[in-house]
Amino acid sequence: MTDSLSQTPHRRRNALTGEWVMVSPQRAQRPWQGEESPASGGSIGVTYDPDCYLCPGNTRVSGHLNAPYTAPWAFDNDFPAVGTNLHKGSAEANATDSGGPSALFKSEPVAGRCRVLCYHPDHNKTLPNMTEQEALAVVQLWASEVGALRQSYQWVQVFENRGEMMGCSNAHPHGQIWAVDRLPNEGVKELAQQQAFFDAQGVTLLDFYRAEEERLAERLVIQEEHWTVLVPYWAMWPFETLLLPRRQIDHLDALTESEQLSLAQMVTRLLRGYDALFDTSCPYTMGWHGAPGSGPAPHWQLHAHFYPPLLRSAGVRKHMVGYEMLSEAQRDLTPEAAAEKLRQTL
DSSP states (O other), X not given: OOGGGSSSOEEEEOTXXXXXXXXXXXXXXXXXXXXXXXXXXXXXXXXXXXXXXXXXXXXXXXXXXXXXXXXXXXXXXXXXXXXXXXXXXXXXXXXXXXOSGGGGSOOOOOOEEEEEEEOOSSTTOOGGGSOHHHHHHHHHHHHHHHHHHTTTOSEEEXXXXXXXXXXXXXXXXXXXEEEESSOOXXXXXXXXXXXXXXXXXXXXXXXXXXXXXXXXXXXXXXXOSSEEEEOOTTOOSTTOEEEEESSOOOSGGGOOHHXXXXXXXXXXXXXXXXXXXXXXXXXXXXXXXXXXXXXXXXXXXXXXXXXXXXXXXXXXXXXXXXXXXXTOEEESSOHHHHHHHHHTTO
């Protein structure tokens, strides 16, 4: 399907957001004289760090004492981006839709809850290094946290930043959840596209898209009974992947036991593939997008985004600057080539 695009500049539309990305395959051959960061390597660290504020039993900066946890454990962030009481005293939106200068200075309060999810008591046990049962415990924690938080908040964002390159402030294996009472930008875009497709076609956009990708098999990375991993047709980051269930599911807490186990296997396999591809502990940002609100959402498909920043090697990363910041996202390596490289590592 995309042979004619493999060597020529073109744009691809992101069906999930409505945005576009420019693909410039010919630029992959250009010489690189830019930044090369030292690779993090795969060295084995300590299992317990007395100075780590996430290790079991340690005291955090706030003075709170961590539980002596032996399985995944969650707590409220000591320095939350939003809080449940932040509405009190907040400036209400001061603009109207009638136009005029005041419309240029619009604001609104936002409240929510921020959680820290410690994946494992072992300071060195990241997701790709976990056993099947250890990874399953993380999946179960994601599901239970989402199930509780989405009853009170409009958007529940489960995410993880791995590695210093992605701004991770603590090496202990952990993720976060920010649950907020307002629909954020990415949620607004994804909701609009999925709702419009469902209204027009009567089927869920990402479920239909997954079936098409499985049929074409150009960008598939992994396909199993319950889950599919692929490099999206519209991928922005060089080795970005999209993780999709193989049935329509709107929230993480709707997974069956077999789907949870399969997801644990899938995530560890994918992340080991990233590590193998770059021969390092691969940095990434990953996150789950479940349906907004607490009710059933037949128009929405649960999915996870994985965004590794690496481009050519463990020391060369993709920078979103220049044209990307001022015009639109751009990539050199085609999604099809990226998928093939990832498949070779698995």
